[in-house]
Amino acid sequence: MRLKVWEGNKRRDLSDLFDIKVDWSNGDEITISLNGDLIKVRMVGAQMSKGKIVVNGNIGMHLGEGMSGGEIIVEGYADSWAGGSMKGGRIEIKGSAGDYLGAPYRGSPEGMRGGTIIVHGDAGREVGCLMRGGLIRVYGSVRHFVGVNMIDGTILVHGDCAGKAGGGMRGGRIIICGYIPSILPTFTIEDIRPSVSIDGEKIPGPFYRFIGDIADGGDGRLFISKPKNPHLAFYEKYLE
Amino acid sequence: MKLIIKNGFVYDPLNGVDGEQMDICVENGKIVEKVDEHEAKAIDASGMIVMPGGIDIHTHIAGSEVNSGRLLRPEDHVRDVEAKTAVTRSGVGYSVPSTFTTGYRYARMGYTFLCNPSMPPLEARHTHEELDDTPIVDKATFPLLGDWWFVLEYLGDGLIKECAEHVAWMIMATKGYAIKIVNPGGLEAWGFGRNVKDLDDPVPYFNITPREIIRGLCKVNSILNLPHTIHVHTNRLGQPGNYITTIKTMDCVKDLASSDRPVIHITHCQFSAFKGDSWANMRSGAEEIAKYVNANKHVTLDMGQVIFADTTTMTADGPWQYTLYELSGNKWVNHDVEVETSSGIVPFKYRRKSYVHATMWSIGLELALLIKDPWKIYLTTDHPNGGPFTEYPRVICWLMSRKARERTLKKINKKARARSLLPSIDREYTFYDVAIVTRAGQARALGLKGKGHLGVGADADIAIYNVDPRKIDPSSDYKVIRRAFARAAYTIKGGEIVVRDGEIVRAFNGRTYWINFSGVGDPANKAFLEATENLRKRFREYWTVEFDNYFIPERYLKASAPINIETKGV
Numbered sequence: 001m002r003l004k005v006w007e008g009n010k011r012r013d014l015s016d017l018f019d020i021k022v023d024w025s026n027g028d029e030i031t032i033s034l035n036g037d038l039i040k041v042r043m044v045g046a047q048m049s050k051g052k053i054v055v056n057g058n059i060g061m062h063l064g065e066g067m068s069g070g071e072i073i074v075e076g077y078a079d080s081w082a083g084g085s086m087k088g089g090r091i092e093i094k095g096s097a098g099d100y101l102g103a104p105y106r107g108s109p110e111g112m113r114g115g116t117i118i119v120h121g122d123a124g125r126e127v128g129c130l131m132r133g134g135l136i137r138v139y140g141s142v143r144h145f146v147g148v149n150m151i152d153g154t155i156l157v158h159g160d161c162a163g164k165a166g167g168g169m170r171g172g173r174i175i176i177c178g179y180i181p182s183i184l185p186t187f188t189i190e191d192i193r194p195s196v197s198i199d200g201e202k203i204p205g206p207f208y209r210f211i212g213d214i215a216d217g218g219d220g221r222l223f224i225s226k227p228k229n230p231h232l233a234f235y236e237k238y239l240e
Numbered sequence: 241m242k243l244i245i246k247n248g249f250v251y252d253p254l255n256g257v258d259g260e261q262m263d264i265c266v267e268n269g270k271i272v273e274k275v276d277e278h279e280a281k282a283i284d285a286s287g288m289i290v291m292p293g294g295i296d297i298h299t300h301i302a303g304s305e306v307n308s309g310r311l312l313r314p315e316d317h318v319r320d321v322e323a324k325t326a327v328t329r330s331g332v333g334y335s336v337p338s339t340f341t342t343g344y345r346y347a348r349m350g351y352t353f354l355c356n357p358s359m360p361p362l363e364a365r366h367t368h369e370e371l372d373d374t375p376i377v378d379k380a381t382f383p384l385l386g387d388w389w390f391v392l393e394y395l396g397d398g399l400i401k402e403c404a405e406h407v408a409w410m411i412m413a414t415k416g417y418a419i420k421i422v423n424p425g426g427l428e429a430w431g432f433g434r435n436v437k438d439l440d441d442p443v444p445y446f447n448i449t450p451r452e453i454i455r456g457l458c459k460v461n462s463i464l465n466l467p468h469t470i471h472v473h474t475n476r477l478g479q480p481g482n483y484i485t486t487i488k489t490m491d492c493v494k495d496l497a498s499s500d501r502p503v504i505h506i507t508h509c510q511f512s513a514f515k516g517d518s519w520a521n522m523r524s525g526a527e528e529i530a531k532y533v534n535a536n537k538h539v540t541l542d543m544g545q546v547i548f549a550d551t552t553t554m555t556a557d558g559p560w561q562y563t564l565y566e567l568s569g570n571k572w573v574n575h576d577v578e579v580e581t582s583s584g585i586v587p588f589k590y591r592r593k594s595y596v597h598a599t600m601w602s603i604g605l606e607l608a609l610l611i612k613d614p615w616k617i618y619l620t621t622d623h624p625n626g627g628p629f630t631e632y633p634r635v636i637c638w639l640m641s642r643k644a645r646e647r648t649l650k651k652i653n654k655k656a657r658a659r660s661l662l663p664s665i666d667r668e669y670t671f672y673d674v675a676i677v678t679r680a681g682q683a684r685a686l687g688l689k690g691k692g693h694l695g696v697g698a699d700a701d702i703a704i705y706n707v708d709p710r711k712i713d714p715s716s717d718y719k720v721i722r723r724a725f726a727r728a729a730y731t732i733k734g735g736e737i738v739v740r741d742g743e744i745v746r747a748f749n750g751r752t753y754w755i756n757f758s759g760v761g762d763p764a765n766k767a768f769l770e771a772t773e774n775l776r777k778r779f780r781e782y783w784t785v786e787f788d789n790y791f792i793p794e795r796y797l798k799a800s801a802p803i804n805i806e807t808k809g810v
Binding site: 009104105106107108109110 | 312313314315316318323570571
């Protein structure tokens with residue numbers, strides 16, 4: 001069977017565009033390895049339910065969109081909408097990720113429902129937009145609007161955040177271990193927590209804990225590192 | 241081009257033809273008695289059904305609110321993409337398709353005439369531009385006049401004749417076809433963040449009630465001798481308990497009917513047929529409405545059937561759309577409040593397991609099955625409010641097959657199923673009935689002379705479906721019916737073959753029908769000139785466009801088809 005793919009507005013055979021080598025020696029375990037710079041190749045692993053994809057290089061937009069199981073490992077950079085609307089499975093990006101990590105297609109309310117996305121580098125804007133479940137973990141920094149409109153699930157950022165974290169969030173947790181310039185005025189401080197536990201793993205704090213987004217009647221929790229953000233100390237007077 | 245369609249089973253209710261095997265001849269875009277068989281192209285329709293081209297009396301396909309819907313829903317389009325072919329353009333669907341795709345998809349189902357039912361007068365130019373870009377099918381559009389300031393003022397002062405003259409001018413200015421009334425009074429009230437509660441609730445800042453608006457415009461309609469009746473979207477649409485308002489609305493113009501001709505069309509009646517006083521005990525009021533319609537001759541309806549799908553609701557009824565936005569929590573657009581009407585757009589998913597949605601699904605079918613005379617109720621989904629028009633074949637199956645209804649009934653919400661009247665209804669539509677509710681009845685209601693039938697002299701708009709009525713029993717083979725009606729074997733528009741085997745083979749512009757009143761704007765008519773002067777002054781003071789730019793000239797339409805009307809009294 002020849003796999004057909006779109007190249008621009010033309011239907012092409014997959015084998016016209018790639019050298020394909022098949023190795024049956026691994027038995028039932030299916031692993032697809034992609035080599036080369038694939039920054040313009042989109043929708044890789046979309047709707048996948050099992051197996052493993054290893055990308056040795058960069059990968060284009062909509063990686064693993066709507067996937068429900070299996071694993072994708074990217075050695076390089078993943079462009080925007082990686083893990084968009086995913087329901088399960090695991091994506092690990094060794095480099096950085098573009099904007100809309102785990103976010104649904106424009107206009108759609110179908111945010112990420114489950115699974116795990118791990119980014120070792122940085123991520124762009126609107127990480128986990130409209131997220132409803134699962135875990136996004138970014139070891140680097142994120143840009144604006146992390147967890148915008150999120151409903152449930154967890155976003156853990158080890159680095160800094162450019163600001164406007166959790167705008168419009170109605171539920172779920174966002175943990176920022178680095179610096180953030182300011183908190184949106186529609187969040188109110190609740191208390192200071194020594195640490196946060198995620199799937200049994202303890203993330204050391206202490207953290208300021210905010211509740212919001214009140215403008216949307218939200219009950220989301222925003223954990224912001226206390227030692228990295230001395231300029232937010234004025235919030236403490238509201239705790240007395 | 242000459243055509244001869246041979247040996248098809250013809251269903252032509254306006255001429256009383258019920259499944260007779262006969263030939264249909266076409267010459268110069270019209271149906272003729274006979275053509276020279278050597279010169280004519282023959283289409284072998286043996287074992288197929290031949291019907292007049294389909295007519296949709298109510299489908300939102302063009303204008304600013306549809307376009308806002310398109311902008312609002314990229315996620316709707318991404319799932320439904322059509323590539324271009326040698327004859328068609330590319331486009332997207334699903335619930336708010338691109339203009340070109342709309343034309344192609346209707347033609348593929350054998351439809352050839354569409355009515356775009358709500359056009360804010362100030363957006364008429366935009367609407368006609370989009371209609372011009374909707375290929376193949378003919379179309380007409382209805383300006384919204386139920387909340388137009390001048391109409392409210394004239395009617396408030398009891399000036400029916402002056403109002404008629406103004407409405408005639410408005411219909412010509414916007415190149416419209418009929419008077420559309422949406423939630424009369426409520427749209428004006430929505431400009432102040434309010435709504436009207438019922439037929440006798442006065443409109444804020446205007447000395448008038450919805451009842452007076454409907455009655456006034458009904459009289460105007462009769463003075464102007466318009467081919468269609470007033471086209472009414474009732475007050476309190478979408479609210480539990482509104483079936484009483486609907487019956488009252490129908491009843492309030494009963495005395496204005498002088499002959500057997502209907503005087504009011506209640507559109508997407510399903511949304512106006514709820515019983516109960518809250519969403520928890522909302523029930524079907526279809527039985528009561530059907531009882532009223534069966535006993536009276538002055539009403540026609542269309543279904544507004546709900547399909548279980550992810551669709552986009554859009555109406556000029558801003559206050560209702562706001563309620564829907566609050567109910568669903570979805571994103572929404574509120575549009576046109578500053579124009580003569582209002583509108584709202586909310587994406588909406590009808591779910592089988594929701595009690596209210598399942599009940600709504602049941603109400604639409606109950607209406608169609610309980611109203612005995614198919615000439616009084618027409619098939620629509622109020623595209624895209626109840627579901628996209630591409631699902632019509634599914635509705636045809638539900639009407640034609642009890643088995644198909646039972647199959648869906650099994651999957652819906654338990655409580656809704658227990659309360660549905662459908663299990664008690666045995667009626668199944670015949671092909672003849674289907675031809676009435678999808679074309680002939682609508683042609684009659686719209687007063688279209690050359691459409692909806694296959695008599696000599698009619699426009700050669702013909703749909704041929706690959707179903708053999710001798711072999712197929714729609715009651716059990718409903719899937720065959722669905723496939724056949726989804727992809728016409730042939731669609732012929734104006735004597736040209738446009739669709740073959742469900743694929744577009746030719747595309748061209750369809751015509752736009754509008755009403756041309758003789759005598760309106762006559763310089764000899766002094767009163768009219770005075771009214772125009774008044775209009776010009778008001779435009780200068782309040783409007784965003786100049787009066788002189790408001791009137792759409794005929795040359796603006798790509799393919800104009802004026803219908804000349806002699807009015808009775810203006």
